[in-house]
Amino acid sequence: MSTSPPTVDPIIVLPGRWRWPRVPWQAVLWLATAATTFASGVVGWQPVVLGLDADVVSALPVHWARGLAYMLAVLAVLGAHEAGHFVAARIHGIPATLPFFLPVPVMLTGTLGAVIGMEGSRANRRQLFDIALAGPLAGLVLAVPALVMGMVGGAPNDDPLFAMPPLARWLMALVRPDLLASGGIEPNPLYMAGWVGLLVTGLNMIPISQLDGGHVVYALFGPRANWLARSLLIAAIAGIVLLGRYNWIIMVVLVTLIGADHPPIRDEGTRLDRFRTALGLASLLIPLVTFMPEPLRLD
Helix, strand or coil: CCCCCCCECCEEECCCCCCCCCCCHHHHHHHHHHHHHHHHHHCCCCCCECCCCCHHHHHHHHHHHHHHHHHHHHHHHHHHHHHHHHHHHHHCCCCECCCEEEECCECCCCEEEEEEEECHHHCCHHHHHHHHHHHHHHHHHHHHHHHHHHHHCCCECCCCCECCCHHHHHHHHHHCHHHHCCCCECCCHHHHHHHHHHHHHHHHCCCCCCCHHHHHHHHHHHHHHHHHHHHHHHHHHHHHHHHCCHHHHHHHHHHHHHCCCCCCCCCCCCCCCHHHHHHHHHHCCHHHHHCCCCCECCC
């Protein structure tokens, strides 16, 4: 059975007023994520656990530069995504937290992404749309070039561990058609940073709950978007049971606990202009080309 890292990066809408935590958790979690992503690059993105496997220590003198390059690249991609949300929120005057990066000790990617808190009850539909979509677009601005540069300098791999979404395959056909026949590419820092960026973007643009896509469809359709979110959640549960994709159980449980429905916002009657409506409808294609139902091949 294959497994996959449930990478997340939602904008969590906080009810009422929030206060900055006294403990600088953002800094602590950023440093922890820097450590786990560095170790992930050092061991070559293998399914080992930090602190429980000697490979991390033994590979450090040889592959520290690879770990450092991946750490900087993936934090830049995730940071751009979060900066898009944060800057858009500040422009619209909506209180938002700095991002909370999520480290993970399993050295596949070294991170589960990041989350940002926002007082969404003070946003109207236009503001919510701008804040939600700014993150994925900003992240893709760095993720796609990183992926392409990683492909240009990458070596073929007959048995790749990391699957490729449609967008990655299209890009590979353009820049490295010779690799398509081999089935994949050997992981390298830039390629893996771009890969994580696509996975984060695709997963979070699914139109459900408080994921970025959930905010976008709510901005487009208002409360009617909740019916779409509920339908997707039911379809996801059915898919897990019928197709045996049990690696996504944790993600479905998290969405269920948060709630499939989008929380109320200020001024529900605000409509999007034609440009935002067209952009929002086009953005619904993003998860179709960047999301990977089976990110890892651990058969």
